[in-house]
Amino acid sequence: MSRKRRSAEDLDLYEGAYKAFEWYWDAQDSMPGLDAYELLDPLARAGVLAAFEHWGCLAPGERPLESRVNEEHTDPLILAVKTGDHRFPAFHAGRDVWVVTGYYRKRARKLDKVGKREIRRAIAAHADYELKVEQGTYYERT
Amino acid sequence: MNARDARERRSGSTLFEREMVNAEIREHVGAERADISLELQVRDAMDAAKMTAADLARMLSVPRSTISRDLKGGLSNAKLGRVRAIADKLNYDVFPLVLPRDPRARRLAVAAYLEKLR
Numbered sequence: 001m002s003r004k005r006r007s008a009e010d011l012d013l014y015e016g017a018y019k020a021f022e023w024y025w026d027a028q029d030s031m032p033g034l035d036a037y038e039l040l041d042p043l044a045r046a047g048v049l050a051a052f053e054h055w056g057c058l059a060p061g062e063r064p065l066e067s068r069v070n071e072e073h074t075d076p077l078i079l080a081v082k083t084g085d086h087r088f089p090a091f092h093a094g095r096d097v098w099v100v101t102g103y104y105r106k107r108a109r110k111l112d113k114v115g116k117r118e119i120r121r122a123i124a125a126h127a128d129y130e131l132k133v134e135q136g137t138y139y140e141r142t
Numbered sequence: 143m144n145a146r147d148a149r150e151r152r153s154g155s156t157l158f159e160r161e162m163v164n165a166e167i168r169e170h171v172g173a174e175r176a177d178i179s180l181e182l183q184v185r186d187a188m189d190a191a192k193m194t195a196a197d198l199a200r201m202l203s204v205p206r207s208t209i210s211r212d213l214k215g216g217l218s219n220a221k222l223g224r225v226r227a228i229a230d231k232l233n234y235d236v237f238p239l240v241l242p243r244d245p246r247a248r249r250l251a252v253a254a255y256l257e258k259l260r
Contacts, residue, residue: 014158046170097145141146
C-alpha cells in the first residue's frame with residue numbers, strides 16, 4: 001500500500017467529551033492508520049467512527065463495550081477500536097489523548113501473524129512517539 | 143509539546159466532522175449508534191442483575207462461546223430471538239421498533255407506541 005505524506009491538519013480523528021483521538025504520524029510523514037481507514041467502504045468507516053465516538057464519550061471509569069474496544073497488549077497498554085473484523089490499535093498519549101497507530105484485519109478468533117505484527121508496530125510507535133515528544137520533534141516538524 | 147498542547151494550537155475539523163457531512167456515512171453511523179445503544183442496555187441490565195456471560199449461557203443452555211460471541215462481536219449481529227431470550231433471563235422485555243423516517247410520522251408512531259405500552 002502506498003503511503004501518503006500527511007500534515008498536522010490530518011492528525012485529528014475525533015474529539016469526544018472525555019477523550020480525543022489522533023493518528024500516529026510516522027518518521028516518513030505518513031499516517032498508516034488513516035491510509036487504511038480511507039480504503040474502507042462507507043459501512044466499515046461508519047462502524048469505525050461510531051466506535052471512536054462511543055469510546056470518546058465515556059466518562060473516566062466507564063468501560064467501553066467489548067464489541068467496540070479490545071485490549072491488545074497490557075504493558076504498554078494497547079487497545080484496539082474494532083468494527084467487524086477491522087482493528088485500529090491505539091496507545092495512550094497522556095491526559096485525554098489516544099494515538100491510533102495502524103490497522104489490521106482479525107481473520108480468526110486468535111490473533112494471527114499480521115495482527116501480532118501490527119501490535120508490535122503499535123508498541124514501537126508508542127516508544128517512538130514518547131521519545132520524539134520529549135525531544136520536541138513530533139508535533140514541531142515543519 | 144505534548145498532545146493536548148499541540149491539539150489546542152491546531153485549528154480545523156476532525157476526520158469525524160468531515161465524514162459526517164457525507165449523507166451515506168451519517169446514515170450508517172446512526173445505525174451503529176442504535177446498535178451500540180442496544181449493547182449498552184443489555185450490558186447495563188447484566189450489571190444490574192450481577193450476571194455474567196457464563197451465567198447467561200448456563201441459563202439459556204447454550205455454549206458460553208455463543209454468548210461471548212454475541213456480546214463481544216456485537217449483539218446487533220445476534221438473532222432477535224437470542225436478544226429476547228437474553229433479556230428474558232435478565233427479567234427485561236425487548237420492544238423492537240420499526241419507525242418511519244419522516245420526522246412527523248416518526249413522532250406520531252413513537253407516541254402511539256408509548257400509549258400502547260401504558
